[in-house]
Amino acid sequence: MARLSFLAAALALISFTNAADCGAGIPEATVTGSEGAYEATKGSASVYSGSDYFAAIDAALGAIASGERVAVIASGSIGTNTISIDSGKIFEGCGTIDLGYKAGKGGIESLNTKGASIPYLSLTGAPYFAMHFYGTSDLSLGKIVMNLSAGIGIRFDRDEAANTNVAMDSISVTGASSHAVETWNIDGLTINEVIARDVGECGLLLQMTTNAKVGLVDADNAGSGTGYAALRFANQNGKLNGGYETNVYVDKVIAKGGGRGLFCVSESGGAEIGTVDISDTENNAILIENCYGVTVLGGTVAGGGEVRLSARDEFALTDDIELHLQVDGTTVRESPCGTNIVLDITGSATLDGFGFVSEFWLEAEGFETAGSGPEEHFEDEDVDVEQSHKGYYERGYTTKSRYVAGLQAGQATLDSIRAVLKSSSFSGISVKPKVALWGYSGGALATNWAVELQRSYAPELSFVGAAIGGLIGNIGNVLETINKGPFVGLAVTGLMGLYNEYPYFATYLEDQFIPATAETFKSVLRQCLGVSTSQFSGQDISSYFKSGAAVLDGAPAQKVFEALNLSQNVPKTPLYIYKSINDQISPIADTDNLVNYYCKGGATIEYKRDLVSDHTSLSITGAGEALVWLEARMSGQSPESGCSTDTVISTLLNPEGLALLGTTLVEFLIALLGVPVGPLSLGTLDSEEERAHFGADPDFFLRYRKAIEGYFNSGWKTFYKGSAAQAEAQAGTLAHYQEIFHDETLRNFMTPSFGVGCRRPTTGDNFVRAMQEPNTTVFPFGVTKMNEDGIVHPDGTVNKYDAIVCATGFDTSFTPRFPIHGRNGHELMEDFSKSPEAYLGLAVHGYPNFFMFSGPISPVGNGSAFPGAEDKHLKTGKVQVTWPGSMLHYREAMADVHYEHFKLDYLSKNVFDWFGNGLTWSEVNDEHGDMAPYIT
Template sequence: MAGQATLDSIRAVLKSSRFSGISVKPKVALWGYSGGALATNWAVELQRSYAPELSFVGAAIGGLIGSIGNVLETINKGPFAGLAVTGLMGLYNEYPYFATYLEEQFIPATAETFKSVLRQCLGVSTSQFSGQDISSYFKSGAAVPDGAPAQKVFAALNLGQNVPKTPLYIYKSINDQISPIADTDNLVNYYCKGGATIEYKRDLVSDHTSLSITGAGEALVWLEARMSGQSPESGCSTDTVISTLLNPEGLALLGTTLVEFLIALLGVPVGPLSLGTLDSEEERAHFGADPDFFLRYRKAIEGYFNSGWKTFYKGSAAQAEAQAGTLAHCQEIFHDETLRNFMTPIFWFFPFGVTKMNEDGIVHLDGTVNKYDAIVCATGFDTSFTPRFPIHGRNGHELMEDFSKSPEAYLGLAVHGYPNFFMFSGPISPVGNGSAFPGAEGTAEYIAQFLKKFYKERIRTFEIKQKPQDDFNDWVQAKMSKMVWTDNCDSWYKHPKTGKVQVTWPGSMLHYREVMADVHYEHFKLDYLSKNVFDWFGNGLTWSEVNDKHGDMAPYIT
């Protein structure tokens, strides 16, 4: 009915040209999200049979609800359980045989509570039934959706009964908490097998609510292209992306205020991404002319790198999605067999050692000589944290020797036994957590904060204590056990002797920056220049009182 109503509405608008001024043959595109996506999707499925005189240049469909039965199961007992009540009562009003079935199933004492959604708005109903088990209102409990009348209604309303001829842009959150993405995957596969033209985006970051906003930019870009006369590529494409807002056009269409709202809503920046390309002269000019846009652009790129950390947790849904997407991408790299053969390097594997190299090539242990025009010596690199120069600590300790055994530090910047010593990118630093600069900045700000105290309070030496360093490394290895780097494989992230992961921070870049924002001075042994640790309090006057006759004598009042 929603699809028919949508098509009838379009018919009515097109017949209004005499008084509305609308073109007799305008370009028409459809766009709907969630419940609106149902109406949009049904309209394009029914168009051939119900309104063959109509033609659409495209339809954007977001947050699609592919199976009513699966939705009821997914949202039951959750924050959106009220949507199930509202949906069931909507079907109650529309299908008399389903109303009779529900009346037989209602528990009399709570029936009127269930029906109250017919007399109130959706927001009230959602709040009223949040977290409730909807099956508790029925005599058959959770078996109610399995009854014949319910299955008859669901079968009539489930999408996938016709293949649309209208080009489609479909976007869906992998974390959709209302409608499982598998239902949309199955519907897209059905359409594609039937010859539909579809661009399908699967979003890793958003959920059902936030995608209605974050997905709008890219949907508008796609619709704008259709309305301007650009035809989409025939066939189907499916991409799993960090965010559906992948280019500056989408961001610009959403606008500054909306983007700021999204940042607050999601807790992570969203915005344009154009990775692996050089900015054009026009784009750079735009950056200079619009600093606010340039800031959003930079935050979006950085946010892209920061938003994929969950893929590194063993067995996580994000990891499974990333693996599937990577495999699909790698399988698509070479489509031309001739090109594949031409580009694949020819090599030989020699399972025995080399005795020497001479002017002709390589001489192997068995005396075989392989001749080459050029030989590249790639025997590996020293990826340990062993310093390239001497660093001396207390009691004759040398950092080269200590780190060659097992490189351990505190927060990747301090080492017990080495006073007045800080370093960048030491053991367990954020070197694989996104862009390197935010990590280095976090380290620098920590060191600057520490040195301010060091100078101001006249401290002679500082040194990280053994226990905080040990506790930190115990925490690191406990967290690493749940991450991909501790799998049974060789990696330069692991120490070749201990097997411990020694390189990257076991959390996101955002996590690292938050940890490094506060210096825990109690973890350090501090040795002051004076016997009295309060000597730096001075003579009881501030600098401005002694040296600045016109200084602010009430700085605490603002």
């Protein structure tokens, strides 16, 4: 690059051209001789003669003045001594100087000096620091060669005086046990090249260094077995005047093997790297963690560890990063999401952590494969999508976010499947596989568009089924529903996705933007969805536009919404659709309307409306039943034709779904715990494959059992007063209250003084919004009485109303409001009038055909049963408590259908075998404690 020649020209001023020039001309002083006989001269006069190599060098340096030069022609060892270079002196080490070890000291030092110069130097040994500096200005280092067996090559101190205007030509370090070059506190640094071979830590480590220009960092096997890197920025490196304007420039980084290639960490940044050549690193090829304003203009990453953007909690999120790279044979991941991120990635890299539009399954020869994109196959000349399909990749969608642009998402999904179907020669996919799709929320949009477009855009494809969860029935309605709420960031991201997709809509929005806040709104184009959701939570999107809320009523906006509406084609693919009735993002009515439209057009649909979930929770609780449905389609079972709609308490209650989801969940848990996990099929937990696996590996089976049971048991920690889990849940709830309650007085009144899981549940978001509407007044301090005029409050004020509707809540006594007749003339309402009784919370004596779910004495209480018994005794005079064992034992009891033969045997090691749950305090607060000790 051009900058490299600039650096070379700048460093040429140091006039270090070739090692053969060392000692050339007439130095003011020299050191000559060999082991045991050294001579130091100044001009024609001898200043030292003897066997001490260090004494000869020290005498020569002491004999010259500022601006004069010493050339050490002889080789030898200085032991643990230190050669000190004073201001203005020029030191040339033409022979090889061997260094000894002295803690905290360098073999060569220049401290608190100006204009010291070391044009040439050759060093060996195992020093603490080979070269040590601080408090320097105008320091010049030329061609430095170090063949070390331990220690740090060059070190500028952290805790001493800062440095200015440091120049280095060529630094070559081999065998150091730590860094080749480590800087602290330098303002103004130029380096031509750093060559590092087999060093224990970094090739070049820059810390609190600003206005730096580096030509080449070339490292082979630097930091093997560590997290160090060929090039590392750390400890606010590049932070200049409180910001991160680019002031650190590196032309090229080469990293072969070793720990990491490029590593930026701990609030560093302001850096531009021209090109990188990184391959086969043991750890991250590139890791950018809590850094700001870092750009890599080009280069390649091949194999080795992933390219990752990351962040720790103690610093602000990673921000303003651009990577323009070809990455092959590894993963590119952003986790957690940063802000203002540009990732221009080509090659076969697997992109992880950037969200997905949908998933699809294809039946392979002997295994199943899941895919989410065609990136790695589109580059292969044997796997080309036909040019007649003007789809996802031809139109350049890989470079710009087009969130909620349904046509693009549907085409992308179909093109992805096309690419994978052409991969059989190297992937093992069968020639005519079964294909199914599954998407949720944004992925549901992509999946639904794919099945609508399939007939016209990809008629050669056919799908055995598609599972679609949290389906967005009408994009325009979503924008209005979520405005001013916690998810309004989705609307902002969606509008800017449409801005990228439809040029006429972009022109319209540009004209509508309020200039002062336009860039804030458009910032979503450079960051992940999660960051945008948090950034805009609770805001009113109309405040960003000149016409306010009417911006969505303009002709260009309405034209876009019309283009986005589903129901343009009736899918021929069988569909399983599941949606929460309480969905706070997309109204259930919109999905109902879409399903009705499809059904009238002859579609095959199984539609589940979930009563107890919301949009977020259904993504998890609904997954099991969706997987059951997909597995049936993939195994060749045809769905019933026509449409069915069921409103269910929860899709989570499907036993097959729980078992199927449990397999996936346990694989995740065991992997998270660092336990090797073999492949588990999408079958039930007792499939032939699992049983064979468990039988062959009993240790794995034990870990498997403990992982899944421990996972469920660990949920009890939240309900214990004073536990870390409850404190975390409480903090999250209170933070959410800060977001949803805009009225501070009301927020303070509604904030509970008790912990999460105690007494009443937290207030639902929809109820909170209703409490704060302009037409709602909340009187939190009670009502004294009602009279002919209205409501009288404790302070004597009267609010007058024409009508009063009393909402008195729900009857939770288990007493039915309708007649249920049992044997011998018994009536359940009468039998339950004093105290409800039930066997295992399921059945009632004398009512043989009556069964309940979560009836009286079901195991829904928390903690010890004794307080429950005492409380019940005080209220009714009769002791009747909830199930006295643990939830786990209750599940065992419920699984045994021979209730007349019911027998409960406790395992002696089960800490849950007494009343309540029996957790010890250490188990409550130990994040990694064994929550299933009785499984041995």
